[in-house]
Amino acid sequence: ILNVEQSPQSLHVQEGDSTNFTCSFPSSNFYALHWYRWETAKSPEALFVMTLNGDEKKKGRISATLNTKEGYSYLYIKGSQPEDSATYLCALYSSGNQFYFGTGTSLTVIP
Amino acid sequence: KAGVTQTPRYLIKTRGQQVTLSCSPISGHRSVSWYQQTPGQGLQFLFEYFSETQRNKGNFPGRFSGRQFSNSRSEMNVSTLELGDSALYLCASSAAGFSGGLETQYFGPGTRLLVL
Numbered sequence: 001i002l003n004v005e006q007s008p009q010s011l012h013v014q015e016g017d018s019t020n021f022t023c024s025f026p027s028s029n030f031y032a033l034h035w036y037r038w039e040t041a042k043s044p045e046a047l048f049v050m051t052l053n054g055d056e057k058k059k060g061r062i063s064a065t066l067n068t069k070e071g072y073s074y075l076y077i078k079g080s081q082p083e084d085s086a087t088y089l090c091a092l093y094s095s096g097n098q099f100y101f102g103t104g105t106s107l108t109v110i111p
Numbered sequence: 112k113a114g115v116t117q118t119p120r121y122l123i124k125t126r127g128q129q130v131t132l133s134c135s136p137i138s139g140h141r142s143v144s145w146y147q148q149t150p151g152q153g154l155q156f157l158f159e160y161f162s163e164t165q166r167n168k169g170n171f172p173g174r175f176s177g178r179q180f181s182n183s184r185s186e187m188n189v190s191t192l193e194l195g196d197s198a199l200y201l202c203a204s205s206a207a208g209f210s211g212g213l214e215t216q217y218f219g220p221g222t223r224l225l226v227l
Binding site: 001004031032034036041042043044045046049051089091093094097098099100101102103104 | 114115144146151152153154155156159166167169170201209211212213215216217218219220221
């Protein structure tokens, strides 16, 4: 069982603030990393698939970076909006042919 | 395209009973994987089916089983339910399965199971 950790566990920011959170994983077991957004009462929605050291992905105001050598990925949200309120999950795909999920970062954007 | 659907959405059972959950993937997707989420835990991988064959399995007891039909719909069965099986069960579909971790998974809304 691989340990994927996400921090912080929860976050409250004001509308318009930029924010970021972290997904940490054992660097020796990296194949790919996925980020998801999970809004309450909805299905988790895929954001990014990260595969290479130094990989950087962007979708609108959300971007993600990856450092496989040190075992972490950052998710950034620029100018947070209330609709960004959700739990953000990361999932590591590793040599065991399965995904290992973190427990998520719960983001609340206050209008 | 219609998304991934799961039925039922909510279920209450008692200890010792068994339960069957259903997952219909996105049309054309051949892989279905199942996950369990209990309070305070990340999603835990149960198993993955591709073209009616179980390809990968997580670390769960044999009470948890599944199958996939020729139309890619999948069912998950839990026998002899325990209180600790109370959880949200999510399924996800993808076109080609895990494929080295590069395929995007599309999740259903989940089935919330309560065992009394």
